[in-house]
Amino acid sequence: MDIVNLNDAPPFTTKDGSEIRELLAHRNSCIEKQSLAEARLPPGTSTTAHYHPKTEEIYYITHGQGRMQIGDELKDVVVGDSIAIPPGQVHQITNTGSETLRLLCCCAPAYEHDDTILVEPEEG
Template sequence: MHLGNHADAEPFTTLDGSTIRELAGPVSLPTANQSLAEATIPVGGATTAHRHHVTEELYYVTHGRGRMRIEDEERDVRVGDCVVIPPGAAHKLTNTGDEELAILCCCAPPYADADTELLEDAAA
């Protein structure tokens, strides 16, 4: 059995600029086909627009609120919302609230910087 705890997960920053605590995957617990991480975005912050050519992602909002853009479509997201991001789809998440935005992000196959293509400057 492999067991991890959020409190033990070391935060790191991904290419898209979000702070990640991987709960299962290559950095933490061994997984074969997916990864699970908590990502946080500070008030007024946003991820850098990007796409993953191979990876499908699920974003599940656990705290705060934001604005999700996938390709040309934008929607407000809040606690309890789950967003499906298909492989190859350009996407960006912006914190539009007055508190930290937190999501659980499930990636299949597991998240990898090598599968991440940035679509704007990190400062954008």
């Protein structure tokens, strides 16, 4: 039986700049086709805009508030919101609150740095 407590999951920084604690994935459990992690963003910060060619994601907000952008759509998000991110969609989340934004990230297939493509900001 594989059980990983959030407090025992070592943090690392993903390619998009968020601090992640990987809870379950092929790297630490019998799970092979998806991953579950907690991401944290300090107040006033954003992930780098990016997309995943293969991976679909679900974000679930557990602490704080933010602004989610998928493609050209922008929406404010709060605790309890679930966000569907299809493969290939450029996305970014910004912490708009005064506390650390914390969210669960479910990825299928599992998160990999190689499946994260950063998007350069548009000059204008």
